Amino acid sequence: MLYEKPEALKPPRTDVLMMTPWFAPIVWDGTYNIDILNAQFHQRGVRVGITVFAIKKYVVFIKTFVETAEKFFMVGHDVNYYVFTDRADEVRQYNITLPAGRRLVVLEVPAYKRWQEVSMRRMEMIRDYSRQRFVNEVDYLVCVDVDMKFTDDVGVEILSDLFGTLHPGFYGAPRSRCTYERRSQSEAYIPADEGDFYYAGGYFGGTIEEVYKLTNFCHNAMMADKQKNIEAVWHDESYLNKYFLYHKPTKILSPEYLWDNGFGTREFLKRRRFVAVPKNHNAIRNRREAGAKRKVTEKFHRS
Ligand code: 5GW
Numbered sequence: 001m002l003y004e005k006p007e008a009l010k011p012p013r014t015d016v017l018m019m020t021p022w023f024a025p026i027v028w029d030g031t032y033n034i035d036i037l038n039a040q041f042h043q044r045g046v047r048v049g050i051t052v053f054a055i056k057k058y059v060v061f062i063k064t065f066v067e068t069a070e071k072f073f074m075v076g077h078d079v080n081y082y083v084f085t086d087r088a089d090e091v092r093q094y095n096i097t098l099p100a101g102r103r104l105v106v107l108e109v110p111a112y113k114r115w116q117e118v119s120m121r122r123m124e125m126i127r128d129y130s131r132q133r134f135v136n137e138v139d140y141l142v143c144v145d146v147d148m149k150f151t152d153d154v155g156v157e158i159l160s161d162l163f164g165t166l167h168p169g170f171y172g173a174p175r176s177r178c179t180y181e182r183r184s185q186s187e188a189y190i191p192a193d194e195g196d197f198y199y200a201g202g203y204f205g206g207t208i209e210e211v212y213k214l215t216n217f218c219h220n221a222m223m224a225d226k227q228k229n230i231e232a233v234w235h236d237e238s239y240l241n242k243y244f245l246y247h248k249p250t251k252i253l254s255p256e257y258l259w260d261n262g263f264g265t266r267e268f269l270k271r272r273r274f275v276a277v278p279k280n281h282n283a284i285r286n287r288r289e290a291g292a293k294r295k296v297t298e299k300f301h302r303s
């Protein structure tokens with residue numbers, strides 16, 4: 001294989017942080033050679049699982065999600081889509097035909113009433129299926145939101161033992177502006193003088209073993225908080241941030257991997273690989289639930 005020699009005195013990017021202080025790469029366009037990585041992962045015959053939840057009305061996002069993933073996600077590698085849903089018939093109706101090596105698996109799960117719980121219970125379900133099923137079928141898991149579409153390549157450059165993603169609303173934020181859980185009674189509590197990055201709840205992954213440990217921690221912390229009648233400010237995302245603070249990710253994805261076009265464009269952002277599909281909040285969420293969440297999006301857009 002022929003490629004340009006890496007140069008010890010010529011960093012490929014100088015406008016962004018490419019490495020954390022614990023030597024985890026931060027993945028940006030221009031910092032890796034996908035041909036080298038593809039050869040390495042092919043040799044190992046890597047199998048990748050991608051989990052999404054399509055509960056209640058969110059089932060409408062599945063078609064675009066899978067169709068765009070077929071164009072851009074792990075092209076040339078074995079992929080299992082794991083779709084957790086309470087509306088299995090509707091998911092099966094899309095009748096997506098996939099090429100050899102790629103499968104769509106529908107997993108029937110209950111629909112929790114509160115949206116906060118729909119979001120938080122993802123941790124428990126991923127944990128349980130990791131132990132029962134994923135461990136036998138795939139090497140890595142990628143756990144993402146479903147209200148998204150792929151618009152550029154997402155390949156094996158993201159894979160590592162344990163990875164998280166910089167939240168597109170907070171990549172440059174100081175600790176004081178990161179929306180960690182600040183109440184010391186909560187299991188998700190992060191003191192004011194701690195925290196590395198603000199990680200997004202909607203994109204994490206790693207080996208089955210590491211994802212099991214992460215989801216098990218987050219679920220147990222949520223249950224402990226529930227006993228104490230407390231729920232962390234940003235739900236599963238708060239517990240995920242707590243986990244990553246004390247179990248540092250071995251790789252971090254830049255906001256190229258999780259963007260919202262509502263944030264506009266940025267000079268450092270060379271590619272937009274996975275972007276939020278705009279939601280009509282009143283149609284997709286029931287009216288009573290819509291208010292609380294909508295405020296958040298507006299807050300992110302102001303920041
Ligand atoms: C419904 C109302 C409010 C918030 C979330 C939901 C909801 C989320 C739902 O009814 N069904 C569902 O499957 N979800 C899952 O949780 C989706 O996979 C969704 O991508 C994920 C996180 O919720 P989002 O995407 O609405 O959260 P934000 O912060 O990206 O807007």
Ligand code: MN
Pocket residue numbers: 145146147202
């Ligand atoms: Mn989302």
